[in-house]
Amino acid sequence: MITGTKTLFSIILPVYNVKDYLNACVDSIINQTFKDFEIILVDDGSTDGSDKICDKYSSEYDNIITFHKPNGGQSSARNKGVELASGKFFIFVDSDDYIDLNTLRMFKDAIDELGDLDLILSEVMWDVNNEGVVLPRSNKLNMEDYHLLDGETALTKMYRTIPDWSPCGKCYRTEYWRQKGFRFIEGRISEDLQLIDRVILEAKTVSMVKGHYYYRSRIRTSTMHGNYYKLVDDTLFVIDDWDQYLQVKPMNEELKTLIYKSLANMLEHTALGNIYYAPKDKREYLLTESKKCIHILKYDNSIEGKGVRFLISALGIRMACHALNIIKTKRKKRMSLE
Numbered sequence: 001m002i003t004g005t006k007t008l009f010s011i012i013l014p015v016y017n018v019k020d021y022l023n024a025c026v027d028s029i030i031n032q033t034f035k036d037f038e039i040i041l042v043d044d045g046s047t048d049g050s051d052k053i054c055d056k057y058s059s060e061y062d063n064i065i066t067f068h069k070p071n072g073g074q075s076s077a078r079n080k081g082v083e084l085a086s087g088k089f090f091i092f093v094d095s096d097d098y099i100d101l102n103t104l105r106m107f108k109d110a111i112d113e114l115g116d117l118d119l120i121l122s123e124v125m126w127d128v129n130n131e132g133v134v135l136p137r138s139n140k141l142n143m144e145d146y147h148l149l150d151g152e153t154a155l156t157k158m159y160r161t162i163p164d165w166s167p168c169g170k171c172y173r174t175e176y177w178r179q180k181g182f183r184f185i186e187g188r189i190s191e192d193l194q195l196i197d198r199v200i201l202e203a204k205t206v207s208m209v210k211g212h213y214y215y216r217s218r219i220r221t222s223t224m225h226g227n228y229y230k231l232v233d234d235t236l237f238v239i240d241d242w243d244q245y246l247q248v249k250p251m252n253e254e255l256k257t258l259i260y261k262s263l264a265n266m267l268e269h270t271a272l273g274n275i276y277y278a279p280k281d282k283r284e285y286l287l288t289e290s291k292k293c294i295h296i297l298k299y300d301n302s303i304e305g306k307g308v309r310f311l312i313s314a315l316g317i318r319m320a321c322h323a324l325n326i327i328k329t330k331r332k333k334r335m336s337l338e
Helices: 022-030 050-060 074-084 103-114 151-161 174-180 191-201 218-225 228-248 253-277 280-291 294-299 303-337
Strands: 009-015 037-043 064-068 089-092 119-122 125-128 171-173 206-209 213-216
Touching: 009 022, 009 050, 009 074, 009 103, 022 037, 022 050, 037 050, 037 074, 050 064, 064 074, 074 089, 074 174, 089 103, 089 174, 103 119, 103 206, 119 151, 119 191, 151 191, 151 253, 171 174, 191 228, 228 253, 228 280, 253 280, 253 294, 253 303, 280 303, 294 303
Parallel strands: 009 037, 009 089, 037 064, 119 206, 125 213
Antiparallel strands: 089 171, 119 171
């Protein structure tokens, strides 16, 4: 509760134009079986009435506060939420998603058993379609394999199975986050990829609980791919930033190689293959920036990765990216006909 006494959990919700989903999200938190929490609604300049819904909740519940700010993006809203948090631990929930009613109880039980963990992960984030149906998942982590690990070991295990870059579905010890100075980079759409692995890596104590987070994918797809210039530019920024980090951060070679392989795949599919979807006057800049990252392609030894390297060596970066764009366009057309 926000009464001057430190609460156990702060739940941070960035809110921007989600009036059709916000009530379900907040209600899934209000109705938690464990009650020692506060909800921080960070309204990021909503124009659809979401701001009024936030005010209504904070007027009705003593443990809900609303902070209104000009639109600055999800990263700035999350950063503000962490600044405002009074909880010993905090979690992020995107305001068009929802969580299981026992989520906080699961986190509390893990803390009671293992002590003040830096970070608690979850086995899986469940996908929810537009009809509200929870979709089956064939791949997920096993919580039994993540019982009180250090961050480097936990992250290595995750990369062997499936990386999880989302800030949601996790519980962070507030003092750990603040002492490390973690912040989402504002103004970038790939902020999760830049930060969350590092939060895991630098943790001294990590554990895991069962899946409890339900993720609606309807908004992010259009946001990520509507502006190809920004998508490619931000992806190249993240890849270059990670490359610099990996060159100086001590870690086991397996993990370093796995991260580089993931970055190489991101470079091939999200950056190089999309450059020629960007406006013509932006392509030269993107091609120049992509050259800084080309060296990491050596970490992808799949058939597709080898094919991309062959195209670049045979045609040069400009024509190779053009060819990748043609291939991608044809794939899109074929998929739309299926």
